[in-house]
Amino acid sequence: MALEEYRKQIDDLDNRILDLLAQRMEVVKQVGDLKRKTKATIYRPEREKAIIDRLDKMNKGLLNRAAIEAIFLEIFAVARNLELPERVAYLGPEGSFTHQAAESRYGAMSTYTSLNSIEAVFETVKSDRARFGVVPIENNQEGVVQETIDLLGRYDLNIIAELPLAIHFAFATEEENLKSIKKIYSKDIAFRQCSAFIEDHFDKGVELVPVNSTSTAVKIAKEEKGAAAICAHIAAKEYDLPILFENIEDSGENSTRFIILCKGHFNEPSNNDKTSILARLEDKPGALVTFLQEFHKAKINLCKVESRPAKEGSNFKYIFYIDFDGHFNDRRVQKVVKNYWHNIKWLGSYVKLV
Ligand SMILES: O=C(O)C(=O)C[C@]1(C(=O)O)C=C[C@@H](O)C=C1
Numbered sequence: 001m002a003l004e005e006y007r008k009q010i011d012d013l014d015n016r017i018l019d020l021l022a023q024r025m026e027v028v029k030q031v032g033d034l035k036r037k038t039k040a041t042i043y044r045p046e047r048e049k050a051i052i053d054r055l056d057k058m059n060k061g062l063l064n065r066a067a068i069e070a071i072f073l074e075i076f077a078v079a080r081n082l083e084l085p086e087r088v089a090y091l092g093p094e095g096s097f098t099h100q101a102a103e104s105r106y107g108a109m110s111t112y113t114s115l116n117s118i119e120a121v122f123e124t125v126k127s128d129r130a131r132f133g134v135v136p137i138e139n140n141q142e143g144v145v146q147e148t149i150d151l152l153g154r155y156d157l158n159i160i161a162e163l164p165l166a167i168h169f170a171f172a173t174e175e176e177n178l179k180s181i182k183k184i185y186s187k188d189i190a191f192r193q194c195s196a197f198i199e200d201h202f203d204k205g206v207e208l209v210p211v212n213s214t215s216t217a218v219k220i221a222k223e224e225k226g227a228a229a230i231c232a233h234i235a236a237k238e239y240d241l242p243i244l245f246e247n248i249e250d251s252g253e254n255s256t257r258f259i260i261l262c263k264g265h266f267n268e269p270s271n272n273d274k275t276s277i278l279a280r281l282e283d284k285p286g287a288l289v290t291f292l293q294e295f296h297k298a299k300i301n302l303c304k305v306e307s308r309p310a311k312e313g314s315n316f317k318y319i320f321y322i323d324f325d326g327h328f329n330d331r332r333v334q335k336v337v338k339n340y341w342h343n344i345k346w347l348g349s350y351v352k353l354v
Pocket residue numbers: 028031032042043044045047048051075076079080083
């Protein structure tokens with residue numbers, strides 16, 4: 001068949017897809033009306049997961065799960081926006097990895113606010129200037145983001161979803177020849193994670209200049225002669241700085257887990273959930289072991305236990321951030337926590353992705 005013939009077929013199929021999408025959005029609009037009347041929650045991640053699970057199961061075509069997910073997450077994002085435009089606050093600046101993570105979930109139709117600190121994201125969601133907040137909670141090379149854990153203790157917000165993102169760094173510059181590069185701008189952490197690339201391509205004469213974000217690095221490299229940036233792909237694209245090398249990080253397994261914050265939101269169980277809590281245990285020998293043994297006895301898998309010093313004025317020396325498998329409403333979980341009501345702050349139960 002000639003190319004023109006194939007294209008004709010594609011055009012016909014696209015027309016039908018668009019028509020079906022428009023029909024879907026008509027129904028979504030009615031769901032939105034209903035939800036607004038009953039004050040029900042717009043964002044239902046467990047329902048979105050159930051749809052993707054179902055489509056993945058029935059799918060007989062060429063699409064794999066990742067492709068189905070990519071297409072439908074965008075459809076859900078448009079749908080949610082139609083039900084109620086949602087503002088998403090994230091740890092900026094524009095072009096940061098957090099921005100990339102936020103866009104991967106909320107798509108191109110949502111309204112975004114870039115903020116300068118993790119606390120500003122918490123504050124913005126708390127005071128209803130944004131419905132959702134996206135912040136990093138841990139990187140598999142660098143460990144947990146302690147500020148996020150501490151803020152989860154201080155603010156009454158819920159974790160409604162986790163977002164794992166593979167972190168890749170790009171090397172971007174206006175220079176065509178590496179020999180012309182005198183300065184490389186980036187974040188400290190990025191220099192550490194791309195040290196082999198830097199050693200392999202540059203001699204000691206090149207200056208590594210740490211700045212507060214990889215987007216700032218891109219902005220400077222765009223203006224300054226002889227400068228380059230190590231940055232997120234999205235940042236180089238945003239400021240139109242040519243990428244010379246992609247994926248320059250030392251380890252191919254660098255990933256960051258982000259969380260989505262929201263006020264007063266409770267996800268229904270999805271059958272594959274994770275729960276996050278903060279536990280304040282008494283400062284006496286064996287308190288943590290006894291508490292954790294309860295999980296063991298109930299056959300609940302612990303995913304993460306992090307200790308943080310309790311801040312002044314508290315009777316407790318340490319606060320423990322704990323992630324475990326299961327929904328807070330599960331009978332097994334309720335059995336464990338029932339003797340610890342006063343010690344526990346429930347942060348959220350959400351679909352487990354990591
Ligand atoms: O089923 C719902 O509750 C909807 O609002 C519809 C819909 C969808 O597009 O399928 C949209 C948003 C929710 O996060 C989940 C699903």
